[in-house]
Amino acid sequence: xxxxxxxxxxxxxxxxxxxxxxxxxxxxxxxxxxxxxxxxxxxxxxxxxxxxxxxxxxxxxxxxxxxxxxxxxxxxxxxxxxxxxxxxxxxxxxxxxxxxxxxxxxxxxxxxxxxxxxxxxxxxxxxxxxxxxxxxxxxxxxxxxxxxxxxxxxxxxxxxxxxxxxxxxxxxxxxxxxxxxxxxx
Ligand code: URA
Numbered sequence: 537x538x539x540x541x542x543x544x545x546x547x548x549x550x551x552x553x554x555x556x557x558x559x560x561x562x563x564x565x566x567x568x569x570x571x572x573x574x575x576x577x578x579x580x581x582x583x584x585x586x587x588x589x590x591x592x593x594x595x596x597x598x599x600x601x602x603x604x605x606x607x608x609x610x611x612x613x614x615x616x617x618x619x620x621x622x623x624x625x626x627x628x629x630x631x632x633x634x635x636x637x638x639x640x641x642x643x644x645x646x647x648x649x650x651x652x653x654x655x656x657x658x659x660x661x662x663x664x665x666x667x668x669x670x671x672x673x674x675x676x677x678x679x680x681x682x683x684x685x686x687x688x689x690x691x692x693x694x695x696x697x698x699x700x701x702x703x704x705x706x707x708x709x710x711x712x713x714x715x716x717x718x719x720x721x
Contacts, residue, residue, distance in 0.1 A: 537644075537647060537648060538644060538648070539648065540569050540645070540648050540649070543564075543641060543644050543645065543648065544564045544565075546641075547562050547564045547621050547641050548562045548564065550562065550621070550622075550638075550641075552637040552638070553622075553633060553634045553637040553638065555620065555622035555623065555624060555634055556622055558622070558623070558625055559585060559622040559623055560585045560586055560588075560623075561585060561586070561587070561588035562588065562621050562622060563580035563584045563585065563588055563589060563590050563618060563621055563622070563623070564588075564617065564621055564641070565590060565615060565616060565617030565618070565645055566589050566590060566611070566615070566616060566617075567611060567612070567613075567614050567615035567616050568612060568613055568614060568615055569615065569648070569649055570649070570650075571613065571614045571615040571649060571651055572614075572651055572652045572653060572719055572720060573607075573609065573613070573614040573615070573651055573652070573653050573654075573655070573715065573719060574614060574615045574616070574617070574645075574646065574649055574651035574653070574654045574655070575591075575599070575603075575614060575615070575616040575617075575654075575655045575656075575657060576616075576617060576618065576619065576642065576646075576654060576655070576656050576657065576661040576665065577590060577591060577595075577616070577617070577618040577619070577657045577658070577661060577692065578618055578619055578620070578630065578657070578658055578659075578660045578661060578692060579618050579619060579620035579622075579623060579624055579627075579630050579660075580618060580620070580621070580622065580623040581593050581595070581623060581627050582623070582627070584596075584618075584623065585622075585623035590616050590617060590618050591616055594694075594697055595692065595693040595694045595697065596693075598693040598696060598697060599657070599693045602693070602705075602708055602709060602712055603712060605709075606709050606712035606713055606716065607712055607713075607715065607716045608716075614651075615645075615649050615651065617642060617645050618642075618661075619635060619638065619639070619642055619660050619661050619664055620634055620635065620638050621638055621641055622638075629660070630660055635660070635664060639664065642664075646665075650685075651685060652684075652685055652686065652718070652719060652720055653685060653686050653687075653688060653715050653718045653719050654682055654685050654686070654687045654688070655687075655688045655689075655690060655711070655712070655715050656687060656688070656689045656690070657690060657691070657692045657693065658672060658691060658692025658694070658695065659671055659672050659692070662675060662676075662689040665682065665687060666680060666682075666687065666689065672689060672690070672691055672692075672695075675689050676689045676690055676691065676707065676711055677707070677710075677711070678714075679714060679718055686715075686718040688711055688714050688715040688718065689711070690707070690708050690711035690712070690715075691704050691707065691708050691711075693708070696708060
């Protein structure tokens with residue numbers, strides 16, 4: 537198995553898809569490499585592309601707040617990465633070819649980190665890891681086995697920011713409580 541540092545070095549030089557031509561920085565992932573908890577988002581946005589770090593914009597601030605309030609955890613205590621490591625132009629949805637090109641990085645990250653609980657944020661991460669075409673609203677609200685780990689699907693924080701409002705937030709909070717309960721004591 538490669539180390540996380542080796543994987544990151546490979547990702548930083550990646551030209552497997554055309555998104556590499558438009559990036560400022562590769563956004564590989566950050567956090568505790570031995571974490572019990574891992575979050576998987578969709579793709580870097582503008583601020584992430586500039587900083588080289590996932591979830592540093594508005595969605596990230598909301599996520600940090602919810603995770604602290606419902607799970608009592610901060611960034612240093614979990615790991616966070618995206619399905620795509622490079623920003624799609626104007627934050628458009630990831631294309632199937634981009635996901636296919638990038639997914640080996642995420643799959644290796646998941647293996648190397650070996651988290652006990654994986655929380656997928658939104659449709660792209662959830663559909664990829666659960667290998668389903670069902671949407672997030674349908675699949676959330678319960679846990680799924682993922683190898684030896686437990687997978688907890690929830691909304692992407694941008695769904696709460698873009699009009700989902702209190703209902704989406706309440707469901708996200710409930711999903712995070714579910715994730716907390718699935719963590720080892
Ligand atoms: N949205 C994502 O899915 N990932 C990020 O890193 C930022 C916003």
